[in-house]
Amino acid sequence: MKLNLPAYSTIWLLLPFSLSAQEVAYAAKTQMQAEAPAASSSGVPLRTALNKLGKQHRISFAYSSRLVDGKMIPASFNAKGLSLTAVLDEILPPLQLEYRKIDEGLYVIKPQQLTEINIAVPVKGTVKDNEGNPLPGVTIQVKGTSIGTVSQPDGTYTLNAPDSSVTLVFSFIGYDPQEIPLQGRTEVDVVMSAGTSQLEQVVVVGYGTQRKRDLTGSIGSVRGEEITKQPVNTATQGIQGKVAGVQIISSGAPGSQPLVRVRGTGSMLAGAEPLYVVDGVLTNDIRNINTADIVTMDILKDASSAAIYGVRAANGVVIITTKRGRAGKMEVSYNMTAGFREVANLVKMANSQQYQDYLSDAAPNVTIPPYNVSTNWYDAILRKGFQQTHNISLTGGSEKFLYYFNAGFLTDEGIVNTNKFDRFTIRSNNEYNIADNLKLVAQFSYMTAKTKYVDLAGIYNNTYRAAPVIPVMQDGKYGNTAAFGNVGNPVLTIDKNDDRLKENRLQGTAYLEYSPWKFIKLRSSMSVNQSFYNRKRYGYQYLNDESTFLIAGGNQQRPESNLTMVKEQNQDWLWDNTATFQQRFGDHDLTVLAGYTAQQYTGEYIEASRRNVPMSEDLWYLIAGDPNSSTNTAEGDKYTRTSILARLNYAYKDKYLLTASFRNDASSRFPSENRNGYFPAVGVGWVLSQENFMREQQVFDFLKLRGSWGRIGNDNIESNLYILTASSGLLYFFGGQPTLGTSLSDIKNRNLQWETTEEYDIGLEFSSIGRRLTGEINYYNKQTIDALVGVRIPGLLGDPDNEYITNAGSFTNKGWEFTLQWKDNISDDFDYTVGGNLTFNKNEVTGLNQGQPLFRGGVGQQGNITQTASGHPIGSFYILESQGVFVDQAAIDAYVNKDGEKIQPDAQPGDLKYRDANDDGVINNDDKIFAGSYQPKFYYGINAGVNYKGADLSLDFYGNAGNKIYNGKKAYRYETTDNVEADYADKRWRADRPSSTDPRILAANMPASTYFLESGSFFRLNNITLGYTLPKGLMERIKFERIRIYLTSQNLFTVKQFSGFSPEMISSNPRSNGFISTQNNASPLEAGIELQPYPTTRTYAVGLNVTF
Structure with missing residues (x-):
């Protein structure tokens, strides 16, 4: 076409x-x-x-x-x-x-x-879209005949039907076709739902929709079908590489939610994740969203677009719109995928012979046990995990009632033994047209899920370090690693621990929309988001004796069984009330929105444990344990927000565009004197291609220049950071007698205030060559001030964590975004698409704690390895610079200071050489340098697709470059008897290999240095899908609407330099306040350190889509 x-x-x-x-x-x-x-x-x-x-x-x-x-x-x-x-x-x-x-x-x-023919039954009506706008050019045809007409500019139509029992077919490319039986009526009004083509041109913004050409801000959109073609379990996984300015960092762990960064890291302490809005429900977790329910995801990237959400929009807003019903007969769809996944990048460890060769240098006095084995510990704990999804949906309705229902089931076995995630979801979206100007919409979703966890921290650490000369198990007994650093048998760790989580989540929105006049819409909406978590962690009893191990001894044991139970419940309700005025006056288009919102969140967390609980699963209750061993803890949270918002959209001759918005938020998370935040925004656009002076040019079909400014806030912090709390249990002596008392538990800041981000955005949008070539260029400058940080304070002040939360930081994210797509139809049977996006982002701290940096990111015995300081990115690596290996004693003797003294006098040939950065003749912490950051300098996506007759093929690539990853697992050593990687075992320095760049041994006390710092750049084939849709003629014969089968693979290959599992690293230490629901939060101050990551997985699957 x-x-x-x-x-x-x-x-x-x-x-x-x-x-x-x-x-x-x-x-x-x-x-x-x-x-x-x-x-x-x-x-x-x-x-x-x-x-x-x-x-x-x-x-x-x-x-x-x-x-x-x-x-x-x-x-x-x-x-x-x-x-x-x-x-x-x-x-x-x-x-x-x-x-x-x-x-x-x-x-x-x-x-x-x-033509409109004069036969028996005259029929008339109006065709509109979901927003109530008239649709011109819609074909209305009497099914099975050539009788038909086309709707007028105001959406009205008339035709003469041969009789009153015929069926009318409404079709319009870009919208889903509808077949409506006449059933004796003479007036048929139709609301048509936008198909995928239209969704590319209309985007969802806060509290409404806009044509893409009218936008003055930067919004990226992804259609639901682009997500569901991939074997992914969360929506954000499916948009990786598809939107410029949006970085997705995925984990291979079942049931986990990827980390999302919109235009860089947006906070040091207050959370850097975007806000998610699912059919009006505000949430931080979308693991409960079935990807089969998604119509589109719209990402509000700039401040002017996101400012309408005020307090929660500092890191961008992701709006998810789910499917709705459409008028016509009921349509039944069944979709399924089934396949397996495996580890994509496995670290190869030294085998028994390589290990023994290494030990001859590192620990020559260690005796090798006579087991004659060469254990691959990764093979012992990893597997191929089965994955399947099943979804069945029903959709249909009439002029008065539209419905959509979907039920979905997911099973995702992790690649680590026993690790598993099961999820069942239900979604019901219903729309009731009570009257011509009054409708009720009710949207409801429910999820129940079960997760079987494994202790990743212990298992991966032990698997990497465990000696290959020890067997996993023989004669029903476990191999004991006591003689090799007490690393611990990771298979035993899996077998002797049982960790299960059950969660139930309920989300619902209901709104009433009333239009007293055609140009006025009044809407009142109530949303509820509830979650319930129940977690049981049971540790089996086992002793370090010959009943458990081949050889007794060591410290891997649990003399008493233990049971820990965690219960959590959260409830978040939101009340939105908006009024919208929309009218066209000649060449003037005007839309005005005003609203008021109120929100309240409450959460409770209780954890309790006992020892000596019987091992029978039927008796896993705290009451069955030893009451004298009871421990418990609890947390609670409650906060409220109220907001007033307004937005104006104005267009003159579809050529000059203006958007202005304002929001006032009041958050209980701040002291009363700092509780209110004010968030204005303004954007302007100029459609140059509408100007007379552009009429003669042949290059652009469409050309728009836009610019915007906005201010947004962030209150994603704990609710009691400014409230003094008292703790009992203080013991003090008066006259030699102990007296119980109460003390202030920590130091609080009564002057806490908003984190505030101001952003400037300039963009150029264009299309050319018959609109087959489209593109977008954006420049943005985000400036965050009053950033919340944890400042270290002296312990003598009495604060237990020696940290004081205050507004003491500022930083910027500046960057460019480029998007280009070519889409062409060679013929009615052949079309193809090729596109890509590229994002450059520079993060820089511009002010911090009166010049005092923040140190974080400890690894083993190496101390802090990251530093956040002015002039550098957040969480930069701050370590010694390694300059290779001393090849011999002469090289050690030659490395001297200005006085001729050896700089590393205790070094031996084969040890690492460190740069004396400050030239004082001594190697110490003063020689540390800034050596890069986990944040990539640029990241990109490449997407291609082709359709030929019934066959389709799509390819998605993703990559980033310019970032660094600290190989923490290699640096995390306590004993020289720990195993090493095979490549190191073969290439490390020896007297007969003096030119090696690897040191002779990896010792436990090696300082943090650039030796462990590696490139995080990579390029990956994210997804490849090959499908075939059966011919329409065949479908008519077998009474099906559509059948499509496909093969798909995720993460088929990755080109990388990093020697670890995956260069996609965001944090080694997740930020959590104890609540299960916040465990995915990550600290940007210590990101990019690979310690115990869940390996990236590769998936192979087959899929089937059937529509009845």
């Missing part, structure tokens, strides 16, 4: 139109000329003439290729001096064609027989 649109066309005219059951093709651009089309001896092709007329008159023609191909205009015809309508009246009737003018920019060419 081809497209020719004038530069001043409105966005909805970008949609192709449907005539009868035929596909529509648009006339392609041709070189503009003043004279009439040149004639050959046989005439001029009709397609060429229409192309010429479209160019000359700045209009578009919509027609079926089959209508015009092969038809000629007589060579004698001369169009010179004739108006457009005169030319069409002359050339079309002889070809049994006619035209209909839809508006000033669009004409539809159709067969003469597609």
Whole structure:
């Protein structure tokens, strides 16, 4: 299909139109000329003439290729001096064609027989979209006949049906077709749901929708079908690499939620994750969202777009819209995938022979046990995990009632033994049209899930370090690692621990929308988000004796069984009330939104444990344990927010655009004197392609320049940071007698206030070559001030964690975003798409704690390895610089200070050489340097797809570059008897290998240095999917609407330099306040350290989509 649109066309005219059951093709651009089309001896092709007329008159023609191909205009015809309508009246009737003018920019060419005929039953009505806007150009046809018509610019239509029992078919490319039985009626009004093509042009913004061409801010959109084609379990996994400015860091752990960064790291302490809005429900966790329910995800990236959400928008906003019903007969769909996943990048450890060779240098006095084994500990704990999803949905409705229902089941076995995630979801979205101007919408979702955890921290650490000369198990007894550093048998750790989580989540929104006049909408919405968690951790009793181990001894034992139970419940309700005025006055489009919202969150967390609980699962209750061993803890949280918001959208001649918004938030998380935050924003746009001076240019079909500014806030902190709390249990002596008392538990800051981010955004959007080439360029500058940080204070002040939370930081994120896409239809059966996006981001701390840096990120015995300081990115690596290996004693003797003294006098040949950065002749902490950051300098995505007849193929690539990863697991050593990687075992320095860049041994006391710092750059084939949709003729014979089968693979290959599991690292120490629901939060201050990551997995799956 081809497209020719004038530069001043409105966005909805970008949609192709449907005539009868035929596909529509648009006339392609041709070189503009003043004279009439040149004639050959046989005439001029009709397609060429229409192309010429479209160019000359700045209009578009919509027609079926089959209508015009092969038809000629007589060579004698001369169009010179004739108006457009005169030319069409002359050339079309002889070809049994006619035209209909839809508006000033669009004409539809159709067969003469597609007319309103005078037969028995006159029918009329109006066609609108989901937002109540009239839809022109919709084809309305009597099913099985050629009788039909096209809706007018105001959406109205009339036709004469042969009788009152026929079925009307409403079709419009870009919208889902509908078949509606007439059933004796003479008036049929239809609401058409946008299909995927329209969703590319209309985006969801806060509290409403806008045409993409009218946006003055930066918003990225991803269609649901682009997510569901991948074997992913969370929505954010599916958008990786698809939106510029959005970085997704995935984990291979079942049931986990990927970390998302929108335009860089947005906070040091107050959480850097975006806000998620699911059908109006505000949440921080979307693991309960079934990807099969998603229509579109819209990411509000800049401050002017996100400011309408005020307090919670500092890190961007992700709006998820789920499916709704559509009028017509009930449609039943079944979708499934089944496959398996495996570790994508496995670290190869030394085998028994390599290990013994290494020990001969590192620990020559250690005796190798006589087991004659070469254990691969990773093989012992890893497996191929089975994965399956099943979804069945029902959708349909009438003019009065629309419904959508979906039930889904997911099983995801992790690649670590016993690790598993099961999830069952239900979604029901219903819409009741109570009256012409009153409707009720109720949206409800429920999830129940079970997770079987494993102790990753202990298991991965032990698996990496465990000696290969020890067997996993023999004769029912475990191999004992006591003689090799007491590392611990990781298989025993899995077998002797049982950790299960059950969670239930309920989300619901109901709103009533009333339109007293056509241009006014009043909406009141109530949303509830409830979650319940129940976790049991049971540790089996086992002793370090010969009943458990091949050889007794060591410290891997649990003399008493233990049971820990955790219960948590959270409730979050939100009340939204908005009024919207929308009207067009001549060339002026005006939309005004005003609203009030109120929110309250409450959460409770209780943890209790006992020892000596019987091992029978039926007796895993605290009451069964030893009451004298009881311990418990509890936490609670409660906060409220109230907000007033307003937004104005104005467009003049669809050419000059203005958006202004304001929000006032009051949050109980701050002291009363600092409780209110004010968040204004403004954006302007200029559609240059609508200007007269652009009419003669041939490069751009559409060109828009926009700019915006906005202020947003962040209150994602604990609720009691400014409230003094007292703790009992203080013991003090008066006159030699102990007395119990109460003390202040920590130091609080009564002057806490908002983190505030101001952002400037400039963007250019364009399309060219018949709108087949589209692109977008953005520059942004985000400046965060009053950033919340934890400042270290002297212990003598009495604060137990020696940290004081205050507004003491500022930083910036500056960057460029580039998006480009080429989309073309070669024929009705063949189309393809190629696109990509590229993001450059620079994060820099501009002020911090009066110049005092923050140290974080300890690894083993190496101390802090990250530092956040002015002039550098958040969480930069601050370590010694390794300059290779001392090849011999002469190299050690030659490394001297200005006084001729050895700088590393205790070094031996084969040890690492460290740079004396401050040139004082001594290697110590004063020689540490800034050596990079976990934050990439740029990241990118490449997407391609092709459809040929029923076959389809898609490829998604993703990568980033310029970041660093600290190989913490290699540095995390306590004994020289720990195992080493095979590559190191073969290439480390030895007297016969003096040129090696690896040291002779990896000792427990090695300082943090650039030796352990590696490149985090990578390039990955994120997804490849090959599918086939069965022919329509076959579907009609077997009474199915559609059947599609496909093969798909996730993370098929990765090109990387990092020697660890995965360069996708965000944090070694998740930030949590104890609540299960916040365990995915990560600390940007100590990110990029690989300690115990869940390895990235590769997935292979087969899928089936069936629609009845």
